[in-house]
Amino acid sequence: MLEILALNDNNIESLPSGIFTYLHQLQSLYLHGNRLKMIQSNLFNGLTKLVRLNLANNTIESLQTGVFRDLQQMKELYLHGNKLKVIQVDLFSALLNLKNMKLGDNMIESLPSDVFRYLPQLKKLWLYGNKLEEIQIDLFNSSTKLEKLFLHDNFIDSLPSGVFRNLHQLQELYLHDNNCTVIQVELFHGLSKLKKLSLNNNSIESLPSGVFNLSSLSYLSLQFNMFKTLPSALFKDLVSLEELRLDGNRLTEMPIDIFHQFNGMTLEVLTLRSNKIARLFPYQFSNLTALTFLDLKDNHLEQIHSKSLYGLTKLKFINLRKNSLTKITKDSFIGLALQNDSYITLADPAMCCFLEPSNRSQCVPQNKKSPYLTCKQLLPSAAVKCCTWIFGFCALFANIVVFIWGCQQIKSESQGEKYVKQIVFITNLALADLIMGLYLLLIASVDQYYHEYFPSYAKHWRRSMFCKLIGFLSVLSSEASLLLLTLIAVDRVWGFRKNLIRHKLFGQKTQIILSTFTWVIALALSIVTVIFNDDQLYQFSDVCIGLPLARSKIYASNYTNFTISYDFDIPDDHFWLQRFTEIGSKAGNYFSIGIFLGLNFLLCLIIAMCYILLFIYICKSGFALMKTDLKMSIKMGAITLTDLMCWLPIIIVGILAQTGVKELSPEWFPLITTFALPINSVLNPFLYSTVDQVSKHFVHRLRPNCYTEETTL
Template sequence: LSISGNRIRRLGARAFFSVQSTLRILWLSNNMISVVHPDSFQGLISLQHLDLSNNCITSLENGFLNELHDLSSLFLNGNNILKLRNKDLLCLHSDLKLLSLKNVTLQEKALNAILKHMSSLTGLTVSRQNNVTIFDQYFERHDCLLKNVSYTRSGLTAVPNFIKKCSVLVSLDLTNNKILIIFKQDFMQLSNLTMLKLQANDLMEIESGSFNNLKQLETLDISGNTQVVYDNNLLSEQKKLKRVYGNNFRICCLARKTSPSLLQCSPEDPISSCDRLIAKDYIRALIWIQAFIAIIGNAMVAVLRAREYPKQESRGGKVNTSFVGVLSVADLLMGIYLLMIAVVDSVHQVEFFAFSHIWRHSGFCRFCGFLSLFSAEASVFTLLVITFTRMVSIVSPIYYLRANLRIFRIAMLLAWTVALIISVIPVFRLPNFFSQTSLCLPAFYTSKRDSDWIFSLFVIIFNLVAFFAMVTSYLVIIIATQRSQTRSENRRSSNPRPKHNLGRRVFLIVATDFCCWIPVCILGFVSIGSGGLNFYNDVYPWTAVILLPINSSMNPLIYTFLT
């Protein structure tokens, strides 16, 4: 029977008399219960599970649980039980199996009294209790019969000593603490443990051999510990693992290597496998193809523009030629990034997972990430300068013709400086920004749990503003052209055909950039707002291999066929 969340303030006598003989489970959580009549549960002789969590109960002194002789599980989470005296324990039967006291304020004597009174207790859940010494002192004098322990959100900095001695322990939950190191002796005596949860601690190290005696382990969760490094022999003795959760796919490779019974493991890497940096052949082929097109195509464009520049006599011709050459250099950098990733994949073709952590946190991976981000940002800001220049040449042709060439060079230099600053910041200030995947790409699909989400949001918004500025500029160009097309054509250039071609080229480049970046920006917003993408593994390969770098390989083709 569940009557949770109904704002019940008090329970009268024999409140459940009509179902007293058959009721086994009763949920009364999330009400406002502060008064419980001593006979409220009279007659519930079959009740086994009672949940009174998140109410306003301050004591158990009226003995309202006296007749619940079959009660095995009692949940008092989120109540304000300030005092629990020995006489209050008369209502908590000594054969109670599970007692949950999450977010309950208890005095030290109360905890000690619970342990002494309930000798059959096999499951205990506590949180926000820093008095771990009470448990340590008690179990120094008594055998630990606990089979299920949940000690969460308590600020623990190490595994408590009493847990190390609970040899019959089957389930252990130490989530949301501040444990820095798991030592080899911490779980040495826990040979019966089947479930271990260590997620969301501040783990920096798991000593080699720490899990060697956990041969019955079936579920392991060490996710939410971004700094921990998985030793190659971390799971060498775990033959019965069925569910494993970590922070990167390397732990899945370690688990599959020793446990054929593994049913579920996360996170899976969207790009890499245990053997290769790039798991799928078609993705590998796309990277090689785009790398060669981007490098060869943009190099040709840059060389041709460099040769054309001295031949240009008009101011507009020099500006346009130099800007197109600068854009090709930005796109060329993306081709170099793709080539470096493809080469690393070719070099490491066996058991890549053993090398993956070193690779992701290497200076070379960080440089690859910097190169990809710098190329993308430089390309966007170069297009922004080109678009503004075209708008000025049409809207204010007199100013455009009189302006010093140095102004355009300074504008382009400023654009590249901004791109450089944005790309350098994560290299020195956000060490994990490029290490979340094996491709070393920027962490645009992040969540608020990650420390770099603010920077990711800033980059996404900055690029959106740049693209909307370009769109606005083209709208201004279109309106100005429609109002005075004849005058605009006369003022554009003495040779209007190339200028017209340039306009078509730049518009198409901006359009393709816009179509590629907008999905990335939208997915970035969704990821940050919702705490991550549920379809991340399906989306990431396409955005990483196609959407982000495709402009660098398409732009040379646009120049070639529209010239």
Template sequence: MHYSHAVRGLYSNNISTLTENAFAGLESLEGLDLHNNQISTLTENAFAGLESLEWLGLHNNQIRTLTENAFAGLESLEWLTLHNNQISTLTANAFAGLKSLKELWLYDNQISTLTENAFAGLESLYSLLLQRNQISTLTENAFTGLESLQDLWLYDNQISTLTANAFAGLESLRRLWLYDNQISTLTANAFAGLESLRRLYLENNQISTLTDNAFAGLESLKVLWLQRNQISTLAANAFAGLESLKDLYLQDNNITTIDQGAFSVFASSLGKLDIRRNNLQVYRESTFEELKYITELYSDLFRLCCVVGEIEVCEPTDAFASCTDLLKREILRILMIVIGLSSFIGNLIVIISRRINKENRSTVDSILLTNLAASDLLMAIYLLIIAGADIHYRGRYAKVASEWKNSFLCSFSGAISTLSGQCSVSTLMLMSINRAINIVYPFSTKRLKRTKCKIIIGIAWLVWLCISFLPLVANKSHVAIPYFGENYYGKQSVCLALPLTRHRLPGWEYATAIFIAFNGLGFFVIAASYLTIFLSVKRSAITANRRQRREEEIKMAVKLGFIVFTDFCCWFPIIVMGICSEMEWWRIPDDIYVWAATFIIPINSSVNPYLYTIIYMCKSERRP
């Protein structure tokens, strides 16, 4: 409320006492600002003679008690601010005479008790702010006389129990804030008399049980917040009386059971239901099927989206799966099997052939290529696990989605997929750096030796093994790292933790650091290495005595370059999409996300062995 004239500002002085008739002669004054003084007591008739006053600011003082008739004579007052004082008790008739008052701010005081008739005479009051006090109990008739009240702020107090008829007399109340209290029980008829209430905020309390008829009398309620409580069961009559409810928030409780008929009372009105981050185990599908008008459903169970059918928003979504199959696209099933088998066979041939070939198996290039094949072999195993799970769950996936995504096999496959990708990138980095050093400094004594190469590769495998499998064991009792959530790899049916979606799931920073930051750095190093090779070849004058050796190094660099290039083509789009997603520049369509995860990333593990080793072997056999 703003007043442009007839306002007296006496704030931020050292006023400690207001004597009787202190403002005599100011009959036309409309606003009086006394905040940020040292006033401790309001004497009787302190504001006598201010019959035109509409706004009175007394916040940020040291007022401890409001005596009876302290505001006598302020019949035109509409806005009274008393927040940030030291008021501990509101006595009966403390606001007597304020028949025109519309807003009363009493938050951030030390009020512990609301006595009967404390607000008597405030028949025009519209908004009452009592948050952040020390109120522990709401006695019957505490709000008598507030028949016009529409907003009541009681959050962040110490209220533990709501007794029957605690809000009697508030027939016009439309919004009630009770969150951040200590309420443990909602007794029957706790909200009786609130027939006009539209919004009820009860989140972040200690409510464990919703007794029958706890919400009786709330036939006009539209939105109910009950998240972050300790509710374990939704009984059949838990929401009796909420016939008009449209939005219900129940996330972050410990709900394990939903009885048949728990949602029946608002089956024809509920449009939004949020039951995420619970532990739902016992329920009947018919409980959700009867919600005919629901448009938004948020849960932890993909199966429920199949139960309610096509609606505007249903989460969790799964871009890869359908209600019947783990992989909903037939082409993806075929590609996953083909790429998986091709990669498995090709990389296995590479590893075996290099172990058999005694001449080449101990060279640095052979060690690096063998490790690249080993990491690509892990990707093949991942693909075959997912393809096998799709075949196993074919036609019934929705019913076992939670079982699969929470299984060890799903988490294990996600971990080896991460291990495969990161070891591949690390190996390619080392290959590129080694090749650049050999070409730019052909006679250097600091070339990468076999022993040093094995040590570096071993350390890389050990580091990525720990990083990849850490989320897998993070929810074990002896490790207990809540950062990763309960199921880091099981967010999607294909068990990947790629940071390409708009959702900020637990551990998303971890995934971003791995797949975007490290891989981005890796391919920058690879690009810099090959740029160095190109510039060195172009600018240097090749002498006769080192021409042959340098040409051999360049040929090897070209061969390895094909492998690097294909890996770059696979990973660079992922890095770009990840950056765009994290910066919220682009919402990646589901189809692109699916193809990126199931085709673009794995394809290089299948192509690598055929690009170099197998082709090289075939060429060797054709030599005279």
């Protein structure tokens, strides 16, 4: 005999009366997914052994009283996904053994208070997705065995006290996605076995203390309501609570003792994301000794006070992304004991620096980690800080002296006095080196300002206009200096070659024109560094100069499921971690490589070749040379040597990094940018005077016929 009949997912529009009359042994009848609009009142007559009837996902608009009169053995009835508007009071009067009934996703606007009185065995009732605006206080009086009740996705704006008073066996109650604004203090009283309660996506503004007198409750969702604050004693009776969800409200802070009022030995999951929480109190979570999952994402937290996370000894995952955290220090995570399988997510990789060194590998930042990140201050040690200040002052004031002296010499020459060769170049070189001294002092000042807080401000600092201004000065100084030294080298070679056949050096006007052209080029290159945003040029550089000392790539983000999974009812609440895949280089990186590795390498090569030729001219020429020319050439050669000492290490390290041969440890980057880069700017003004003594000694060792006494050009 036929026991199961499946006619589901067809295009059946109607069924004639008596079609099932002789199927006396039928137990399961599946008619869901058709186009049935009406059910004949005697359609199921004779199906006395039917225990399961599925009429879901049709277009049924009404059901006549008596349609289920022979279905006394029915245990499961599915009517969801139809267009039912009205339920007759006696419609289910014959279903004395019914245990599960789905009436969800219909158009029911109200239910008679006695509609469920003939369903004493009912355990699961689905009324979600209708148009219910109110619930009669006596609606569930006879449903004493009800275990699960689904009332979500309706238009319920209030629930009378006592509506659930007889539901002593109720374990799960879903009231989310309604219009509730007020919850009566006695609404849930008597629900001693309730384990799961969902009130999210309502319009509740406040809750009275004592409303959750639910000793068996393990899951409570209050997400996406309108709470601005919560009573300190709100959760004091929730002695079995394991998961508390408070996301998407308007909470500005949690009362300091709100988690001290109940037994925190059971709470494992606490989510507070998308609120307006601006601060956490010390020892706020200290009572939550069993907590494994804490979500504080997307709040207004600017700092984490010392010991705010104290006592979280079993925490496996904490999410602090999308906050305004800028005032984090090493004291912020005191008392946070991360286990080997624990993780903490933060927006900026620099924030991971304030964790204990043993826990930093368990920090998962939202953004990719910079290879320049060392978890130290802007200038990493006292020695570097001290040297930066000294170098900055030396470069600034010594070059000011040389610049003033050069201006006086130019003025004297214009008045017909003795002309100092290459004085225009020397004066402009002093100006370029002076700017480098200013750059060093600004970097040292910023380091002093941020001090130990710098890692938490690093991202904001790199994006600031002040950082771009400092970067502008560093590029302007370094490129102008290198271009001027190239001109000096070419000028000396050209001058010596012409002097050998009695020609003169470049005159003052020519030097002025060439110097002006040099500053135009350096200025143009510097302006480009301001046009590029920080993610293109300064993405890795805290000292605001985009030296290509590490490979810079574009990263495409993708998400992988977090290894710690929780069985949340709402799929959107699963956590995913952002990973990065390298897909290509940025335009800013190409610019940095082209300037600092391409152009500067070419200029250094020209300088080296010029002075090799100059040395050859001096030692092998059979012509008489002026003593002053020889001294000046030795002096400028020493100055140029310091410039090569500055740029060659940077160029070599950059080429090795960009070709993937070898990348230096990030700890070396501040040393390179604060020591190697400005070395020539610091030494040049001193070389103007000290090299004279060396050059005199070298001149006297040459053959007497290698030079003659100085003559006026």
